[in-house]
Amino acid sequence: MNKNIKIYIAGHRGLVGGAIKRELQKKGYTNIIGKTHAELDLTDSKAVSEFFATEKPDWVIQAAAKVGGILGNNTYPVEFMLENLKIQNNIIENSYKNNVKKLLFLGSSCIYPRMAPQPMKEEYLLSDYLEKTNEGYALAKICGIKLCNYYNREYGTDYMSVMPCNLYGIGDNYHPENAHVIPMLIRRFHEAKMQGLKEVTVWGTGTPRREFLFSDDLAEAVVFLMENKNAKDVGEFINIGSGEDMTIAEIAQMIKEVVGFDGKLVYDKTKPDGTPLKLMDVSKINALGWKAKTSLQDGLKIAYKDFLQNKK
Numbered sequence: 001m002n003k004n005i006k007i008y009i010a011g012h013r014g015l016v017g018g019a020i021k022r023e024l025q026k027k028g029y030t031n032i033i034g035k036t037h038a039e040l041d042l043t044d045s046k047a048v049s050e051f052f053a054t055e056k057p058d059w060v061i062q063a064a065a066k067v068g069g070i071l072g073n074n075t076y077p078v079e080f081m082l083e084n085l086k087i088q089n090n091i092i093e094n095s096y097k098n099n100v101k102k103l104l105f106l107g108s109s110c111i112y113p114r115m116a117p118q119p120m121k122e123e124y125l126l127s128d129y130l131e132k133t134n135e136g137y138a139l140a141k142i143c144g145i146k147l148c149n150y151y152n153r154e155y156g157t158d159y160m161s162v163m164p165c166n167l168y169g170i171g172d173n174y175h176p177e178n179a180h181v182i183p184m185l186i187r188r189f190h191e192a193k194m195q196g197l198k199e200v201t202v203w204g205t206g207t208p209r210r211e212f213l214f215s216d217d218l219a220e221a222v223v224f225l226m227e228n229k230n231a232k233d234v235g236e237f238i239n240i241g242s243g244e245d246m247t248i249a250e251i252a253q254m255i256k257e258v259v260g261f262d263g264k265l266v267y268d269k270t271k272p273d274g275t276p277l278k279l280m281d282v283s284k285i286n287a288l289g290w291k292a293k294t295s296l297q298d299g300l301k302i303a304y305k306d307f308l309q310n311k312k
Helices: 015-026 045-055 070-075 077-097 132-155 181-195 215-228 248-259 283-288 296-310
Strands: 007-010 059-062 102-106 159-164 166-168 199-203 212-214 238-240 264-268
Touching (some): 007 015, 015 166, 070 132, 077 102, 077 132, 102 132, 102 215, 132 159, 166 181, 166 215, 166 296, 181 199, 181 248, 181 296, 199 248, 212 296, 215 238, 215 283, 238 283, 248 296
Parallel strands (some): 059 102, 102 159, 159 238, 166 212
16 A cells, blocks of 8 residues: 555544544555645635645545534534535535545434434435434435445446444544533533532433444544445445444443542433434444444543543
């Protein structure tokens, strides 16, 4: 593998893009490019077109997205759908126009129907209704998968799509309103510990089950696929996950212990739970030669250490 090929990571400073950049550097790749939002607005089609025409990357990893938890997705569906459609359409279209050899598009497990059979197999896509609280984001990601497939079918490109489960890790978003469940709870438990509070409130009933993957494990899977596989190996898209799930209550208890909060957990049952079950079938990626290796407890310890070093 030529370690000097030009690789563009869209979203190189985010949770996923940052992990992929670290993994590529660890593997010896020397020509990795990324642009901050201030340097390149990925929703601006003219700016993206000019960037691709100038840089001519060999590989593109599309990890840029507007992301958030239940509150953000449910409150701002227009923004979550429209911004993600603009970002991915601009990147995928300009990759084709500038002869990008290989592209990898990152989606989300929320593309699956709300009541999909468990574990969720790739063929369950569009087999039933989506979860309403993040439908706009999910539809945008489904469009990204389909667009990559249509380019492959119509123009013979090598565009792969991967669907990670819920992610957490180094460089996560700990925003008090827009964060996902793990970074949100890390922040809440830490602040409660610092303030000497007696309890922490968790949204919902605590009964939904969720699968989580450490972001550096995802990065290993992405680089493994880029180096060793192609769109035909992957098919329409491929799940990437740990293959194990836990209830929100079990996860909250684990975070509570990692952070060292001594108070009690209270569940606000007036708040939405979201999809009841979200375990992905990872037999396809496992059969190709990749498996997750970081346990949730080990990953949470690394994530909390990162939060302490970088919290805002």
